[in-house]
Amino acid sequence: MTRKKLRIGVMAPGSRINHAVAERVEGLAARCAPSIEIWFHPQCFLASGHFAGDDATRSQAFLDIANDTSFDVLWFARGGYGTCRIAENSIAGLTDVARTKSYLGYSDAGYLLAALYNEGFTELAHGPMPSDILREGGEAAVRRALAYLTHRAPETLETSISPDMPSAAFNIIVLSQMLGTPIQPDLTNHVLMLEEIAEYMYRIDRSLFHITSNPGVRRAAGIKLGRCSSIQPNDPDFGQTEEEIIRHWCAVSGIDYLGRADIGHDIDNKVVPFGRLPRHDP
Amino acid sequence: MTRKKLRIGVMAPGSRINHAVAERVEGLAARCAPSIEIWFHPQCFLASGHFAGDDATRSQAFLDIANDTSFDVLWFARGGYGTCRIAENSIAGLTDVARTKSYLGYSDAGYLLAALYNEGFTELAHGPMPSDILREGGEAAVRRALAYLTHRAPETLETSISPDMPSAAFNIIVLSQMLGTPIQPDLTNHVLMLEEIAEYMYRIDRSLFHITSNPGVRRAAGIKLGRCSSIQPNDPDFGQTEEEIIRHWCAVSGIDYLGRADIGHDIDNKVVPFGRLPRHDP
Numbered sequence: 276m277t278r279k280k281l282r283i284g285v286m287a288p289g290s291r292i293n294h295a296v297a298e299r300v301e302g303l304a305a306r307c308a309p310s311i312e313i314w315f316h317p318q319c320f321l322a323s324g325h326f327a328g329d330d331a332t333r334s335q336a337f338l339d340i341a342n343d344t345s346f347d348v349l350w351f352a353r354g355g356y357g358t359c360r361i362a363e364n365s366i367a368g369l370t371d372v373a374r375t376k377s378y379l380g381y382s383d384a385g386y387l388l389a390a391l392y393n394e395g396f397t398e399l400a401h402g403p404m405p406s407d408i409l410r411e412g413g414e415a416a417v418r419r420a421l422a423y424l425t426h427r428a429p430e431t432l433e434t435s436i437s438p439d440m441p442s443a444a445f446n447i448i449v450l451s452q453m454l455g456t457p458i459q460p461d462l463t464n465h466v467l468m469l470e471e472i473a474e475y476m477y478r479i480d481r482s483l484f485h486i487t488s489n490p491g492v493r494r495a496a497g498i499k500l501g502r503c504s505s506i507q508p509n510d511p512d513f514g515q516t517e518e519e520i521i522r523h524w525c526a527v528s529g530i531d532y533l534g535r536a537d538i539g540h541d542i543d544n545k546v547v548p549f550g551r552l553p554r555h556d557p
Numbered sequence: 558m559t560r561k562k563l564r565i566g567v568m569a570p571g572s573r574i575n576h577a578v579a580e581r582v583e584g585l586a587a588r589c590a591p592s593i594e595i596w597f598h599p600q601c602f603l604a605s606g607h608f609a610g611d612d613a614t615r616s617q618a619f620l621d622i623a624n625d626t627s628f629d630v631l632w633f634a635r636g637g638y639g640t641c642r643i644a645e646n647s648i649a650g651l652t653d654v655a656r657t658k659s660y661l662g663y664s665d666a667g668y669l670l671a672a673l674y675n676e677g678f679t680e681l682a683h684g685p686m687p688s689d690i691l692r693e694g695g696e697a698a699v700r701r702a703l704a705y706l707t708h709r710a711p712e713t714l715e716t717s718i719s720p721d722m723p724s725a726a727f728n729i730i731v732l733s734q735m736l737g738t739p740i741q742p743d744l745t746n747h748v749l750m751l752e753e754i755a756e757y758m759y760r761i762d763r764s765l766f767h768i769t770s771n772p773g774v775r776r777a778a779g780i781k782l783g784r785c786s787s788i789q790p791n792d793p794d795f796g797q798t799e800e801e802i803i804r805h806w807c808a809v810s811g812i813d814y815l816g817r818a819d820i821g822h823d824i825d826n827k828v829v830p831f832g833r834l835p836r837h838d839p
Contacts, residue, residue, distance in 0.1 A: 324796025325759055356759045359766040363809075452763055455737025456770035477607055477638045481734055484641040488738035514606025527645075 284340030290355020291327035351380025353406035401444035402546035470501030497531030502539030566622030572637020573609035633662025635688035683726035684828035752783030758795035779813030784821030
């Protein structure tokens with residue numbers, strides 16, 4: 276019996292990756308998921324200042340994969356920075372072919388996940404990316420992504436995900452910096468999961484003021500807080516933990532605080548599908 | 558002939574100042590503006606973690622001055638961080654007395670300037686604060702603030718300010734992190750001046766994506782870019798200057814780019830009144 280291979284196209288919407296990342300991910304996939312075929316768009320390795328190629332090149336790479344019927348999945352290679360610069364043009368160039376595939380990534384890639392969610396795309400997920408292979412023990416994260424992409428393995432999902440409640444997940448500053456723009460997603464009745472990396476605690480506080488003050492976010496079912504790692508030293512000490520901060524802002528805004536979420540910029544980052552999980556596996 | 562003294566009340570909406578700042582500003586005022594009486598609210602010197610006293614204390618200090626008929630001016634002592642935490646409660650506690658006085662500050666104080674502007678307050682201005690005395694040559698900034706507060710001295714104003722066009726000015730990340738909240742100001746037909754300090758260039762780019770993507774900001778008459786100082790080293794180099802970045806986002810968004818503004822986190826920071834300058838001095 277031969278099964279059709281799952282074809283994954285990888286592009287980098289913000290910062291670049293190097294060839295070693297691609298080789299290690301391809302090697303891992305060959306060992307643990309032989310039913311997968313991964314293609315790294317050459318754009319992933321370009322360098323244009325801060326970015327993996329200029330805006331037009333990154334946007335075209337996104338469309339090359341999204342609009343190509345031979346790909347089942349568009350996997351974002353890495354976050355970094357730059358996705359917001361291509362979101363609008365990329366969305367405008369999509370065809371109906373793009374609606375038939377899955378999209379996976381997190382961090383800076385959240386701008387495109389949000390924009391696609393607003394367009395009614397149904398197979399979007401916040402989860403590990405190829406660049407996670409560079410973390411110590413990072414193969415676990417990439418294996419999780421592959422297990423999610425090949426068979427929606429239940430153990431890859433953030434534990435609170437259920438068919439009863441739609442979800443969404445974002446990096447805190449990324450969500451903050453799309454509020455009040457056309458790509459702000461409708462989070463009504465969603466469990467909103469948030470995580471952060473390498474920020475000062477006062478900036479986490481400021482961004483959570485911003486997020487929880489937004490009328491659209493206030494229509495969410497509640498917020499779960501993922502990991503906030505590599506917090507920068509604050510002088511004077513901020514005096515509150517990230518959980519005290521989110522509890523404060525949830526209390527002020529009337530949003531339910533639903534506890535911790537198992538997501539973050541680390542190898543334990545679980546998958547959070549956007550929207551509602553199907554009640555039965557397709 | 559005796560003139561009524563101008564009474565200025567100073568409070569710190571975010572971070573604290575120390576007594577030396579107050580003493581130096583009082584000394585300068587006594588020498589160069591004897592018609593002024595400055596009172597530093599004791600709250601300015603409190604410490605509660607990151608803040609000049611806890612939220613309730615800072616909010617009360619704001620109301621102590623704003624709602625007191627004996628003060629003509631509320632002068633924000635310093636930015637830092639924390640104003641967003643007290644904006645909503647502070648606005649809710651204002652009486653009509655608060656409408657009769659002037660408010661001056663910048664940076665983090667922008668959250669309260671925005672909230673007051675939304676409430677129809679007419680004497681709000683972005684300009685130097687007491688803490689600027691700590692900069693090298695900082696007396697020039699404080700003298701400018703006093704000259705603006707005492708007699709609206711024309712030379713204190715940003716040079717493009719005119720009665721023909723309403724203006725507003727903000728720190729970039731501060732404006733960004735109020736978009737889509739109830740305190741986002743209506744900038745329709747305004748010249749919007751923006752400045753930044755101590756950010757990475759990629760974050761300035763990201764915040765300008767955010768600001769220029771907002772439909773309300775797109776109704777502005779145009780944007781003038783103030784100084785972006787102490788830019789953090791970007792790895793890899795961002796490859797664009799702040800002026801190239803604002804030109805990019807203005808072109809993408811259809812907002813007119815109106816050139817540089819003479820504002821910033823420095824001693825040359827000119828005063829930008831919010832709204833329209835009166836055609837004749839009152």
